[in-house]
Amino acid sequence: MNVGVISFPGSNCDRDCHFVCNDILKQSSRLIWHQETSLKNIDLVILPGGFSYGDYLRTGAIARFSPIMDSIIEFASHGGLVLGICNGFQILLEVGLLPGAMLRNTHLSFICENVSIKVENADTPFTNQFSVDQILNIPIAHAEGNYYADSTTLSTLHEHGQIVFRYCSGNGTLTNESNPNGSLDHIAGICNQTRNVLGMMPHPERSAEAVLGSTDGILLFNSVLNTFEKSES
Amino acid sequence: MSSISTPITKELIAQHGLSDDEYQQILTHLGREPNLTELGVFSVMWSEHCSYKSSRVHLKRLPTEGERVVQGPGENAGAVDIGDGLAAVFKIESHNHPSFIEPFQGAATGVGGILRDIFTMGARPIALLDSLRFGELDVAKNRHLLKGVVSGISWYGNCIGVPTIGGEIAFNDIYSKNPLVNVFCLGIVEKDKLLKGLAQGVGNPVLYIGAKTGRDGIHGATMASDSFDDQSDAKRPNVQVGDPFLEKLLLEVCLEFLEKDLLIGIQDMGAAGLTSSSCEMASRSNTGIELDVAHVPCREPNMTPYEMLLSESQERMLLVAKPGKQEEVIAICHKWGIDAAIIGKVTDDGMLRIKEHGATVAEIPAKALAEEGPRYERPIQAPQYQEMLQSLLVDNLPDVKNPADVLLQLLRSPTIASKQWVSRQFDHMVGTNTMVRPGSDAAVVRIKGTNKALAMTTDGNSRYCLLNPYIGGTLAVAEAARNLACSGAIPIGVSDCLNFGNPERSDVMWQFVVALEGISDACRHLNIPVVSGNVSFYNETNGLSIYPTPVLGMVGLIEPAHLVTTQWFKHAGDQIVQLGETNEDLGGTEYLKLIHNREQGNPPWLDLDREQALQRLLIQSIRQELLESAHDCSEGGLAVTLSECCLSHPFQPLGASIQLDQKRLRVDALLFGESPSRAIVTVSPQNMKSFLNIAQEQGVSASIIGEVGGTELSISVVAESKTEIGKLNLPVETLTEAWSLSFEQHMNQ
Numbered sequence: 001m002n003v004g005v006i007s008f009p010g011s012n013c014d015r016d017c018h019f020v021c022n023d024i025l026k027q028s029s030r031l032i033w034h035q036e037t038s039l040k041n042i043d044l045v046i047l048p049g050g051f052s053y054g055d056y057l058r059t060g061a062i063a064r065f066s067p068i069m070d071s072i073i074e075f076a077s078h079g080g081l082v083l084g085i086c087n088g089f090q091i092l093l094e095v096g097l098l099p100g101a102m103l104r105n106t107h108l109s110f111i112c113e114n115v116s117i118k119v120e121n122a123d124t125p126f127t128n129q130f131s132v133d134q135i136l137n138i139p140i141a142h143a144e145g146n147y148y149a150d151s152t153t154l155s156t157l158h159e160h161g162q163i164v165f166r167y168c169s170g171n172g173t174l175t176n177e178s179n180p181n182g183s184l185d186h187i188a189g190i191c192n193q194t195r196n197v198l199g200m201m202p203h204p205e206r207s208a209e210a211v212l213g214s215t216d217g218i219l220l221f222n223s224v225l226n227t228f229e230k231s232e233s
Numbered sequence: 234m235s236s237i238s239t240p241i242t243k244e245l246i247a248q249h250g251l252s253d254d255e256y257q258q259i260l261t262h263l264g265r266e267p268n269l270t271e272l273g274v275f276s277v278m279w280s281e282h283c284s285y286k287s288s289r290v291h292l293k294r295l296p297t298e299g300e301r302v303v304q305g306p307g308e309n310a311g312a313v314d315i316g317d318g319l320a321a322v323f324k325i326e327s328h329n330h331p332s333f334i335e336p337f338q339g340a341a342t343g344v345g346g347i348l349r350d351i352f353t354m355g356a357r358p359i360a361l362l363d364s365l366r367f368g369e370l371d372v373a374k375n376r377h378l379l380k381g382v383v384s385g386i387s388w389y390g391n392c393i394g395v396p397t398i399g400g401e402i403a404f405n406d407i408y409s410k411n412p413l414v415n416v417f418c419l420g421i422v423e424k425d426k427l428l429k430g431l432a433q434g435v436g437n438p439v440l441y442i443g444a445k446t447g448r449d450g451i452h453g454a455t456m457a458s459d460s461f462d463d464q465s466d467a468k469r470p471n472v473q474v475g476d477p478f479l480e481k482l483l484l485e486v487c488l489e490f491l492e493k494d495l496l497i498g499i500q501d502m503g504a505a506g507l508t509s510s511s512c513e514m515a516s517r518s519n520t521g522i523e524l525d526v527a528h529v530p531c532r533e534p535n536m537t538p539y540e541m542l543l544s545e546s547q548e549r550m551l552l553v554a555k556p557g558k559q560e561e562v563i564a565i566c567h568k569w570g571i572d573a574a575i576i577g578k579v580t581d582d583g584m585l586r587i588k589e590h591g592a593t594v595a596e597i598p599a600k601a602l603a604e605e606g607p608r609y610e611r612p613i614q615a616p617q618y619q620e621m622l623q624s625l626l627v628d629n630l631p632d633v634k635n636p637a638d639v640l641l642q643l644l645r646s647p648t649i650a651s652k653q654w655v656s657r658q659f660d661h662m663v664g665t666n667t668m669v670r671p672g673s674d675a676a677v678v679r680i681k682g683t684n685k686a687l688a689m690t691t692d693g694n695s696r697y698c699l700l701n702p703y704i705g706g707t708l709a710v711a712e713a714a715r716n717l718a719c720s721g722a723i724p725i726g727v728s729d730c731l732n733f734g735n736p737e738r739s740d741v742m743w744q745f746v747v748a749l750e751g752i753s754d755a756c757r758h759l760n761i762p763v764v765s766g767n768v769s770f771y772n773e774t775n776g777l778s779i780y781p782t783p784v785l786g787m788v789g790l791i792e793p794a795h796l797v798t799t800q801w802f803k804h805a806g807d808q809i810v811q812l813g814e815t816n817e818d819l820g821g822t823e824y825l826k827l828i829h830n831r832e833q834g835n836p837p838w839l840d841l842d843r844e845q846a847l848q849r850l851l852i853q854s855i856r857q858e859l860l861e862s863a864h865d866c867s868e869g870g871l872a873v874t875l876s877e878c879c880l881s882h883p884f885q886p887l888g889a890s891i892q893l894d895q896k897r898l899r900v901d902a903l904l905f906g907e908s909p910s911r912a913i914v915t916v917s918p919q920n921m922k923s924f925l926n927i928a929q930e931q932g933v934s935a936s937i938i939g940e941v942g943g944t945e946l947s948i949s950v951v952a953e954s955k956t957e958i959g960k961l962n963l964p965v966e967t968l969t970e971a972w973s974l975s976f977e978q979h980m981n982q
Contacts, residue, residue: 009478009481009482009569009570010392010478010481010482012392012393012394012481012663013394013663015664016663016664016665019665019681020665023681049663050394051391051392051394051477051478051481053478054392054476054477054478054479054481055392056478109387109658110387110388110391110658110659110660111657111658112391112656112657112658112659112660112661112662113657114883139662141391141660141662141663143391203662205665206662206663206665208665209665211668211679211794211795212662212665212666212667212668213668213670213883
């Protein structure tokens with residue numbers, strides 16, 4: 001599988017994602033500078049976390065205009081797999097590949113800690129190695145992860161099984177205390193209707209090795225690899 | 234103002250913070266009167282902050298050599314060999330004055346400054362730690378300062394993507410008008426690619442890259458070399474404004490230069506900006522530098538040479554390119570969208586020569602500004618109040634009646650309580666190296682591509698240093714090293730940040746010299762070289778100096794990485810062992826301050842041989858995989874240490890039942906005294922015999938004091954007669970609640 005991790009100016013999880021794909025997953029991975037205009041032979045595009053353009057305007061609002069974005073939209077429209085993590089999710093919202101928007105966390109502070117999330121849909125190219133209702137222990141690190149969408153959009157998301165991850169307590173219940181940022185309906189990650197574009201606030205690349213405290217995130221990468229291998233065979 | 238024609242008056246000299254004697258030295262160096270630009274340049278370079286004029290003669294005392302040392306003090310940062318062809322580059326630095334005036338930007342630019350010190354050496358920064366001191370949180374202003382500082386660190390560190398993995402915060406009223414913000418940063422570089430601040434090769438181009446120069450921070454270094462009074466808020470324009478996004482670009486640009494081997498030398502434009510970087514690079518290399526300020530990228534028009542030379546605009550670098558490589562340097566900068574300009578060249582005449590459109594506006598021997606600046610051996614005198622501070626008649630204090638209540642009070646006190654409210658605002662995981670997050674004795678990162686990990690800690694107890702600067706200095710080193718040893722790391726180097734009051738006062742100078750002696754002796758004994766550091770004087774407001782506060786940022790190596798050990802209890806049934814002995818050490822303790830409202834007495838004497846033996850035992854037994862957990866015993870004593878072992882497990886806190894022999898000690902000394910050279914470790918029953926054998930070999934006292942298990946921490950103190958004379962019984966949940974919620978409650982009051 002060929003993975004392309006996009007480096008925007010200010011991305012800071014690009015090397016971390018590259019490390020997981022290259023060194024843990026043992027796949028071919030390369031960093032793609034945002035000014036490139038072609039993806040070439042890429043099977044998975046990752047929009048990594050960080051502070052593209054310093055997040056000085058609105059998270060992801062400037063990165064969506066980067067030259068590489070046109071080819072990513074094109075790639076996604078042909079079913080190509082696109083994973084946006086944290087700032088990457090925010091960029092996907094800004095560019096319109098996913099519906100909704102991000103608000104500041106309700107407590108107005110940056111928050112970095114491990115949270116529990118529940119798998120709501122295990123039937124996507126990104127989650128086929130999980131089971132529905134499986135609870136993952138995974139880190140978040142953001143100031144603007146408070147997902148918002150209007151009620152029509154929210155019903156559409158529910159209707160099409162687009163809500164992939166939700167924040168929950170350690171035993172899987174959806175409580176206010178376990179919603180770290182005030183996100184609408186506890187949403188932690190969503191996909192598009194064709195399920196080839198996933199955006200999520202938690203960082204699977206930070207929970208891909210036992211040495212870092214959790215391996216729940218590696219299953220997401222394994223799911224993509226599984227999807228790729230099936231499509232090849 | 235026209236710098237050439239302005240006459241140099243006595244008032245102008247005084248405004249620039251220069252003494253008459255220093256002005257005479259300027260005349261000697263120049264052989265003529267300086268113009269205003271030159272006066273400004275001398276004033277910043279000879280400020281305490283840049284010149285170390287009061288401390289330099291004493292700093293020589295520190296041990297700076299060791300077999301691992303690649304770069305000692307004198308460069309942007311120190312570097313230590315960690316094997317595999319790699320070096321760890323690290324330094325700790327203060328940003329106290331700006332953080333008091335403008336906490337958000339003051340702290341943010343403190344982070345930015347130390348990061349640049351690391352990546353100018355060619356190292357990619359992989360960890361930040363902060364050591365902070367504030368006044369007590371019941372004062373609204375102190376909460377405001379803390380919030381501002383934490384947001385500033387969070388904003389800058391998170392954005393640039395370097396994890397803030399640890400540090401410490403302590404509270405005392407003495408810091409109400411002079412908080413301390415010390416930031417430590419560590420980076421990794423291939424040892425033979427280490428870059429230095431050199432300006433070699435006559436004719437080589439000197440380049441300016443990064444942010445445009447503005448009028449911000451002019452005389453920041455002079456401000457940092459002065460005491461404060463109630464009008465200090467008016468100095469807010471002296472504080473610089475940070476841009477972490479630009480710094481992130483600068484970081485990637487510098488590392489690309491390194492990869493492509495384009496540079497002779499590079500230096501951060503920190504305090505005193507363009508002036509200090511150029512004259513220090515020239516001075517180190519025995520060369521000169523000629524700059525034309527007309528080429529300097531400026532944020533606003535009509536800036537004078539004086540302003541450009543003294544500006545402390547952030548996120549700027551000065552570098553000397555290898556011959557013929559300047560175009561490639563500029564192309565890389567443009568790829569990342571940052572400014573770059575050739576502004577001068579290296580010369581052979583030893584002068585810092587500044588031109589403006591070809592006309593010389595300042596001309597000063599580089600060495601006069603750097604190495605040959607003033608040096609003072611200021612008067613030293615132990616203060617008269619010292620004896621009173623050290624006198625403490627413990628017998629006049631009532632012994633503890635209700636230990637459970639005291640323990641909860643200690644756990645709730647902001648200095649001891651969980652700082653999660655702070656650390657969760659810092660991205661402590663970016664980079665995917667963090668093995669031990671904030672909340673254990675030391676933070677630990679793995680080094681990718683190796684089988685190694687580095688442990689880091691910052692430590693310093695200013696109350697000990699106030700009461701006895703020598704002992705305080707030794708204890709700070711010992712505690713830092715012990716924290717590392719508890720994680721399984723061998724200390725390999727230290728960076729010191731020496732925060733003191735006004736050096737023109739003989740009592741402050743005495744504290745400085747004596748504390749430094751303590752630090753030197755302890756580092757020498759424990760074989761830990763000091764490779765970098767920073768002195769911050771004039772931490773004084775309205776004539777009141779802070780407690781002497783040396784802070785040590787220490788680094789240790791763990792190999793192989795999986796040996797990393799944490800402080801929390803792991804399994805029910807493990808045996809709890811106290812290493813080291815408890816004596817009647819109540820002087821200078823948190824207990825005495827919180828419960829008896831006294832900051833008095835002599836801090837506990839540190840026996841360096843005993844300390845070394847303890848640390849050897851910890852490291853050796855961790856290497857043999859005999860320990861399940863290890864926790865340094867420090868502020869709050871044994872009872873707090875045991876509580877932390879119970880409650881700090883990230884998922885599954887565990888209780889413990891403990892029995893302590895009174896050994897004719899007061900119960901408060903036994904539970905809350907702070908005897909050094911102690912640690913609490915847990916050992917599984919099958920490993921106990923081997924462990925006790927090693928303890929005996931190393932000559933360390935090891936007593937089994939209890940067992941892990943249950944949901945309560947119960948401590949029973951038993952007299953020689955076998956009667957129970959003190960008891961404490963608390964559910965771990967109650968301990969956790971006291972410890973983990975208190976900080977937020979204090980902040981929201």
